[in-house]
Amino acid sequence: FASSFTQNGVDFDLGIEGVRELAGDSFLPQFLRWWGVDLPMEERHEIMSVYTNRGSYRIRGEAAREDLRAAFPASVRDIERFFDFNAKIIAERSDGPAPKPPYEMSLLEKLSYGMSSLAKRPNLLRYGLRDSSRVLPGILHDPELVRVANSKTIEDMVYLAVAYRWEAFTSGKIMYPKGGIGALPEAIAASIAARGGQVHTSTEVQAIRQGPSGFEVECVDGRTFAATKVIVAAPMPWAAFTLFRD
Secondary structure, rough: OOEEEEEEEEEEEEOOEHHHOOOOOOHHHHHHOOOOOOEEEEEOOHHHHHHOOOEEEEHHHHHHHHHHHHOHHHHHHEEEEEHHHHHHHHHHHHOOOOOOOHOOOOOOHHHHHHHHHHHHHHHHHHOOOOOOHHHHHHHOOOHHHHHHHHHHOOOOEHHHHHHHHHHHHOOOOEEEEEEEOOOHHHHHHHHHHHHHOOOOOOOOEEEEEEEEEEEEEEOOOOOEEEEOOOOHHHHHHHHHHEEEEE
């Protein structure tokens, strides 16, 4: 989703069109500096235009509540609930340090984390990973308003993604890399290459095996790479039952 192209002097973003975590008070700029990545950025104040078969809507990121209330005066309470609910879910997601990976937890640690999560993250656990199309109608009762709320996301996402996108949209701190959103992964890849690393794109991994001194990563084109450590960013159940062999 972090890719873009330029056509006739206009930058087109294929997925995300700005990153809240690139703001100066967030963690990504520190990470990029650590990698030696110099990425000029501009602050973006977004305006969203939505067109449906019932009407057209113009929503400003820094005045989203007001614009939605003006467009849907009969749904003012639902709109307030929507924004408050999103803030609550994002706050629950960010509460406290990152937990250990489950495979590093003892049974007692897993039970303790599960019980504390029920108390600290009830909305995140109940709604965060559910399909947004099932959650939104329970918050916004006007189907047209549901369509407008969903238009800020890539379709068929979990509700946590909807909450994040609207929170970022209304934060007023959307940062945009000059040259398009694709400049971000390109800059990171260039930094890795400058340190002697290699970046392989469009290379599908079909198996990860444990070798005598680490791991072997086998690609569909027959190439094999060796490493003492492997970081897998794919969903863990899929990786565990599909990629890991022997």
